[in-house]
Amino acid sequence: MKADIGLIGLAVMGENLVLNMESRGYTVAVFNRTTEKVSAFVNGRGKGKKLIAAFSLEEFISSLIRPRKVMLMVKAGKPVDDFIELLIPLLDKGDIIIEGGNSHFPDTIRRTAYVESKGLLYIGTGVSGGEEGALLGPSMMPGGSREAWPHVKDIFHSIAARASDGAPCVTWIGDNGAGHFVKMAHNGIEYGDMQLICEAYHLMLSSGAFTYDEMADIFDEWNKGELDSYLIQITGEILRFRDTDGQPLVTRILDSAGQKGTGKWTVISALDHGVPLSLIGESVFARFISSMKKERVKASPLFSNPAGTTIKDKKQFVDDIRKALYASKIVSYAQGFNLLRNAAAEYKWDLNYGEIAMIWRGGCIIRSAFLNKIYEAFRREPGLPNLIMDNYFTGILRENSDNWRRVVAHAVATGIPVPTMSSALAWFDSYRSEWLPANLLQAQRDYFGAHTYQRTDKPEGEFFHTNWTGRGGDTASSTYNA
Numbered sequence: 001m002k003a004d005i006g007l008i009g010l011a012v013m014g015e016n017l018v019l020n021m022e023s024r025g026y027t028v029a030v031f032n033r034t035t036e037k038v039s040a041f042v043n044g045r046g047k048g049k050k051l052i053a054a055f056s057l058e059e060f061i062s063s064l065i066r067p068r069k070v071m072l073m074v075k076a077g078k079p080v081d082d083f084i085e086l087l088i089p090l091l092d093k094g095d096i097i098i099e100g101g102n103s104h105f106p107d108t109i110r111r112t113a114y115v116e117s118k119g120l121l122y123i124g125t126g127v128s129g130g131e132e133g134a135l136l137g138p139s140m141m142p143g144g145s146r147e148a149w150p151h152v153k154d155i156f157h158s159i160a161a162r163a164s165d166g167a168p169c170v171t172w173i174g175d176n177g178a179g180h181f182v183k184m185a186h187n188g189i190e191y192g193d194m195q196l197i198c199e200a201y202h203l204m205l206s207s208g209a210f211t212y213d214e215m216a217d218i219f220d221e222w223n224k225g226e227l228d229s230y231l232i233q234i235t236g237e238i239l240r241f242r243d244t245d246g247q248p249l250v251t252r253i254l255d256s257a258g259q260k261g262t263g264k265w266t267v268i269s270a271l272d273h274g275v276p277l278s279l280i281g282e283s284v285f286a287r288f289i290s291s292m293k294k295e296r297v298k299a300s301p302l303f304s305n306p307a308g309t310t311i312k313d314k315k316q317f318v319d320d321i322r323k324a325l326y327a328s329k330i331v332s333y334a335q336g337f338n339l340l341r342n343a344a345a346e347y348k349w350d351l352n353y354g355e356i357a358m359i360w361r362g363g364c365i366i367r368s369a370f371l372n373k374i375y376e377a378f379r380r381e382p383g384l385p386n387l388i389m390d391n392y393f394t395g396i397l398r399e400n401s402d403n404w405r406r407v408v409a410h411a412v413a414t415g416i417p418v419p420t421m422s423s424a425l426a427w428f429d430s431y432r433s434e435w436l437p438a439n440l441l442q443a444q445r446d447y448f449g450a451h452t453y454q455r456t457d458k459p460e461g462e463f464f465h466t467n468w469t470g471r472g473g474d475t476a477s478s479t480y481n482a
Helices: 012-024 034-042 056-062 078-090 104-118 130-136 148-157 178-207 211-221 229-239 260-272 279-291 293-302 314-347 353-359 370-380 392-415 419-431 438-449
Strands: 005-008 026-032 051-055 069-072 095-097 121-129 137-146
Touching: 005 012, 005 056, 012 026, 012 130, 012 148, 026 034, 026 056, 026 438, 034 051, 034 095, 056 078, 056 137, 069 078, 069 148, 069 229, 069 419, 078 095, 078 104, 095 148, 104 121, 121 130, 121 148, 121 178, 137 148, 137 178, 137 353, 148 229, 178 211, 178 229, 178 260, 178 279, 178 392, 178 419, 211 229, 260 314, 279 314, 279 419, 314 353, 314 370, 314 392, 314 419, 353 370, 370 392
Parallel strands: 005 026, 005 069, 026 051, 069 095, 095 121
Antiparallel strands: 121 137
């Protein structure tokens, strides 16, 4: 018996992906650097299933049908490179290495070129959905050697999540690092979604007007409308969950957040590409400042809270928060898709933004009904420059604008930090402004650094320098974008 595909790395994601593949009718070979894990798995969760246990890489490779398909589910970074070096001598021309971890996309670009230079094929695949998604169906974002896709397409379609219309949540993303870039952007958007929800919770909690059960009911109700999503759903469940003594468990969880780096990578990439990814940036910074718990505890008694405002109408307050959350969510995705567009131009990726929205509808952490609206927007206009220019999203932002402003104003007046909601509003106000005060900024730059400026009364692309003090010369600094 030969295996249809082999997987290396029997940690949480690896084990569950193996069981997923096997449940779809595939025979899977398994290997782990610590071979005891192989025995434990095939005699435990994998007992009686169509698995081939391998205790050496040579044994593992010999058990695979051609072209051999090897999926790596090991820690990102050096372990991936190490396994690639071990695999290359054992594989033949046309064999395929698939890497399904959260690798940084520049590594995937480099690895694709390197593996192809050895006559092999490489796929860097973003996999979203966590443990449950890996077992039952994740959202998958493959990119790399296009020639490899026909050989793995059926397997990927079989194991991927299904959206509500039955479509598999996987599509070929693009060349080299495209798959891992899209997964990185997905995770950045996930950071934004989570922080926005946390701010909505904070606003309600700080008002003192809602019990935890009432807040859970509110999120449950929101999940029936335009905010229908996995994250809204689990928020209601979390707020309702009780500890052993009957108290809400969430109140016992330390308010110090962790991260694994993909949000940070997203923000760094946005800076590299000159994309104003302000909301996602603030969501990353919010995690940073939450981890400064000891400093926050010391700072808290030094400053009194503003007098703030009282909640006169609970129903209106909740509706305002809902609409502010939805408007901010639109901005988050608009920023995220702008990042994808800019990266596609730089790296020559032919990204299909509608399809990307479609494969995020199931399996992944940010799955939501909202993604259907994004798909429809790009179907109407594939070259849409920004999501908020679509008629649907334009209408929502017009409708929700007053509610959004009331929420941010309330937060400012009461001293409640809403970094993502407020930065989203600032971005929106900037984007919709025909004029911004950057003319003064350019004058300042020219004044102290001779960085030049363009004039409104001259053709675009002509640059000028002024001797502002009379002590400077006519020499101007060269223009560049850092």
